[in-house]
Amino acid sequence: MRILICEDSVLLREGIARLLTDAGHDVVAQLPDATALEAAIAAHDPELAILDVRMPPTRTNEGILAAIAIRARTARGGVDRPRVLVLSQYVEERYAADLIASSPAGFGYLLKDRVADVRDFLAAVEQVAAGGTVLDPEVVSQLLARRRRDRRMERLTPRERQVLALMAEGSSNQTIADRLYVSAGSVEKHISAVFQKLDLEPEDGNRRVLAVLAHLDAPHPDDHSDASGGIR
Structure with missing residues (x-):
């Protein structure tokens, strides 16, 4: 598989590249920031892009914005590559929800601690590249927590929440x-x-899960907001 890595930490970037190469993948580009990302994608046509969230120059949201741009462009163009796997030390809730809602297929969001488990990481790479979806449990937990006061969520029993x-x-x-x-x-x-x-409406496959998350995270007309815009 042809893979592009965009990560500002040299040690982590080289470590991921080594893991992927040892697993038989072809790392076609390694970038320290997102400034040349579009050009690298055009030049190397990777099947998967692995992106850090916070990179130079501001170290805030460069990587996640690049992921959103890639996903939007591929959706407009009707193409399915590169797939995107986001790595982060933190859960960027709003951006994660946007990425999931836009198109769950071929997308992953993992916290960097997950990379310590080599087998899980390589399995996630394969799953995302194949068009699947991989979400770190902490990402799932925080997205669900954002809407825990939603009246629809109150309909669920504790067991149903566990299953969800x-x-x-x-x-x-x-x-x-x-x-x-x-x-x-x-x-x-x-x-x-x-x-x-x-x-x-229940549907077969992993997309039903993402439909639930996207639906829970999106604003709804029956929500009641206070003066500060928060959900009551």
Whole structure:
């Protein structure tokens, strides 16, 4: 697989490149910031772009904005590459929600601590490049927390919230059953209840999970805001 890395830390950039190369991938470009990112993508046509969130010059949101631009361009052009895997030390909630809502396919958001587990990281790379979605559990947790006071979420039982969180992590029905020590049939019933209570149509595949997250995170006409714009 052809992979581009955009990461300002030399040690982390070289370490990721070594891991990917040892796993049989072709690292076609290594960039210290996003200034030459578009040109590198045009020149090397990578299948996957791995981007840090905070890079020079401001070290705030250069990487995440670059990810949004890449995703928007590929959507407009009707192409499916490069896929995007975002690495961060922090959860940028608003940007993460925007990226998920725009198109969940071929997207990943991992916290950098996850890179310490080589097998998980390489599995995430493969999954995103294949058009799947990988979200760090902490990303899922914070996105769900943003809408925990939503009246629709209040309809869910504690068990249904557990199932929803595990679904959002990308867990299969059987994995959820194993983790919660219940039968697969019980999990299916909980999932059906979750979609019914959230007024969502259940669909097969990982996209249903992202649909839930995007729906929960998006503003809704029935939300009630206080004077500061917050959700009551």
